[in-house]
Ligand SMILES: NC(=O)C1=CN([C@@H]2O[C@H](COP(=O)(O)OP(=O)(O)OC[C@H]3O[C@@H](n4cnc5c(N)ncnc54)[C@H](O)[C@@H]3O)[C@@H](O)[C@H]2O)[C@@H](O)CC1
């Protein structure tokens with residue numbers, strides 16, 4: 374489940390040409406498209422294929438050939454001109470040489486296939502293309518897009534207002550970044566990747582349930598509490614004690630060996646009544662600011678339920694001086710420099726917090742959120758968990774994972790506090806920090822999905838995530 378930018382697709386194409394020609398790749402793409410489309414189409418339905426002048430149009434030509442060969446009713450049209458790319462022109466010659474013709478749009482179609490523009494599209498669309506897509510969007514047809522819906526840019530969440538509104542999009546070789554941008558996701562309908570036999574070299578990938586299964590560390594029978602880390606949480610104020618409770622509960626539920634919570638006596642009292650497994654560092658924030666760190670900690674988290682003030686900033690600075698894996702969330706997320714250190718730093722902003730940390734307006738980076746997150750992670754040497762639908766987990770080496778699990782039930786105060794607790798537990802107990810971060814995001818989201826299987830997502834409370842975790846994790850432990 375890889376994600377490729379347009380330049381990576383072009384590079385993969387060129388590299389493949391050492392052995393596979395553009396013609397062969399297009400043949401593979403068209404055949405895969407046929408196999409996917411044939412599952413959705415009957416032979417008595419009328420299919421229209423809108424083919425463009427480039428290789429996206431070429432994929433449409435091969436699809437048309439396969440559909441016709443297999444007895445489907447298919448019209449192939451070239452509304453913006455004949456094929457111009459080499460591979461598409463060759464396929465067009467072959468298509469005509471075996472007796473198939475080019476058609477005009479005539480009457481009603483049950484299925485409209487958009488093979489006009491793919492990763493080579495430029496915006497704005499001209500009026501003629503806009504009108505054609507507006508027509509296609511109004512027709513009562515099943516709309517299938519090849520690779521990218523026309524009018525949507527492949528790498529950015531930018532689109533023409535008349536972009537093709539697909540029911541399904543068959544993405545060739547891998548997803549394109551705009552599948553995961555809020556402003557363009559809807560145009561893709563249901564996206565599905567078609568493999569065309571090229572090797573995968575992507576730095577960005579969707580983190581799937583199979584990835585979680587593969588990387589979920591098994592607890593060895595001879596383990597002891599020291600095997601799963603000794604975490605420190607600095608969270609919660611007397612006005613916001615709940616954040617510390619949710620974060621601590623999530624960390625314990627996620628398997629951390631030992632947990633110390635640095636909070637006021639009042640907050641500690643509340644946590645102790647809910648979670649007798651914790652130990653407390655009274656007036657912990659003050660002690661940490663003074664550099665009086667509790668001993669033998671193996672990971673720390675700071676921020677849930679804390680204000681963005683000078684004391685919290687000083688505490689974060691002290692923690693950054695240590696070599697503990699560190700999760701920085703909520704009130705502790707500010708604009709700052711990150712020192713070079715060996716242990717990982719994981720930052721967990723939602724878009725509003727990321728804007729505060731960087732000064733980049735939400736609307737600007739949301740259109741390009743994977744690349745923006747990766748750039749930030751690289752420049753600052755941190756792991757960035759940019760939250761929201763399709764949370765991005767970006768690493769300093771340029772890699773990124775996208776989480777597609779979860780639902781809008783998570784869009785509530787308190788849900789981020791739980792994620793920080795899970796991240797702390799995993800950062801303290803996994804050897805592979807990339808898997809720790811991606812799996813934490815996955816489990817947090819999967820708990821919300823588990824809830825939604827039997828209950829309304831509206832009713833999900835952040836504290837319910839801790840109740841569903843035992844059931845969700847069971848499948849991975851066995
Ligand atoms: N490795 C891969 O993933 C493969 C990709 N293939 C296909 O190739 C596509 C990319 O092909 P291309 O690079 O030729 O690019 P496209 O086919 O996406 O578009 C380029 C063509 O469209 C024209 N064009 C761009 N913007 C336009 C606009 N606003 N209005 C009208 N015309 C416009 C260009 O002048 C050019 O002729 C992919 O999207 C995919 O469908 C396949 O053929 C096989 C291999």
Ligand SMILES: [K+]
Nearest residue numbers: 487490519521
């Ligand atoms: K297309």
